[in-house]
Amino acid sequence: MSTPADRLANRIFLGMIVGVTLGALLRLLFPHVNGLESLAKQTSIQLLDPLGRIFLRLLFLVVVPLVFASLALGVVQLGRLDRLGPMAGRTFALFGLNMAIGVGLGLLVMNGVKPGTRLEPETREKIQAQFKGEVQKQESRSAEVTAGPTQRPLPWLVDTFLPANMLRAVVGDTTTRIGDVLPLILFALLIGAAGTTLPEAQRQSLQQLLELLSGLMTRIVGWALQLAPVAVAAMLLSTVINLGLQFLIPLLWFTVSVLVVMAIHCFGTMSLLLRFLSSRSPVEFFRAIRTILFTAFSTSSSNATLPTSLQVTQERLKVSAPVAGFVLPLGATMNMSGTALYEGCVVLFIAQVYGVDLSLSQQIILLLLTVLSAVAVAGIPGASLPLIIGLLANFQIPAEGIGLILGVDRLLDMARTTLNVAADVVTAVIVDESEQRSQ
């Protein structure tokens, strides 16, 4: 039976096909119909681009409150930090390790394959010329940023994470750009940590308030996604009118590379972790969790997969109820290995398309940020999109670039959710064995 999320995904995909086909047909007609090309280009500036922008700006709108509320909430709901036992310590260490390895692999492959540069030089120039003003600004900013961490690491770190005026840094300086997300992340973590030290009744009120705020923002994301089919059609039609079908080549490279690296992380990294940190055979493990993987793949939601993972992990993998009950729900909200990997890949891909060079130190910061922002992603379909926009803004990459990947996002959402959930179950198995050993 198809769910509303499936139907929406089908409509978005249809929007992509309509936009690309209509654009290709129009381009075929350009040489034969007088004035058609200039009419189409005018329409794309006057109508199609603003239509796409409504959708994107709705997502931009929620970035700051959403990042803040979901990260602070993640920390506050842990309760008293000093009361969390060694089981929690192991769980968080594995979550962090898994996400960091995922992003590392993703960045490595994106740097090697460079899907965003697989455009004809002429099309590349056109894309970059369209954003010339922006790109020039980015170049000078990224030169500043590049010089910063390498030449003056400590002052740079302090200024970036703790600017004198946090609000101003977050608000940004133009109408088209979101501000920096780094100080916001630190602020949210601090509020969350401070919240855990409040008396229980107050901590709960703070938790409810943050839940309310992130719930509201998630609603707005939901509305934005309802507009996605039309917005995707408009954005792709405009892209094809202006650039032709050229941009499909890097998109294809991007999609295939992401799927390959996700498969490596899922079956390679997870198998290694199981081999070295548990006594399980990886083949047996993957056979046992088939149902979980299928559920995650078809729902694109870690939350929706939770009941299945709880059941299978306890019944088939014989993980004890307290460990499964602690690790899996926490993992469904915090441990987003596939999402972190995907976020890093998208940022690097869009940077490559726009010719924004991210230095090694910037990529290390990107790794850290993707892990932190993935923690803030809710376990529902499409939840990482606003966070990716925040990351793009942080590195001065045109956030509109996300329009390029929207058509393939659903497929990659299915794959990344599967990876998210697999990493949760791997963690539960390893933590369970180490609990048994320490008893």
Ligand code: ASP
């Ligand atoms: N759909 C993902 C999940 O539920 C989150 C995302 O990356 O959008 O795990």
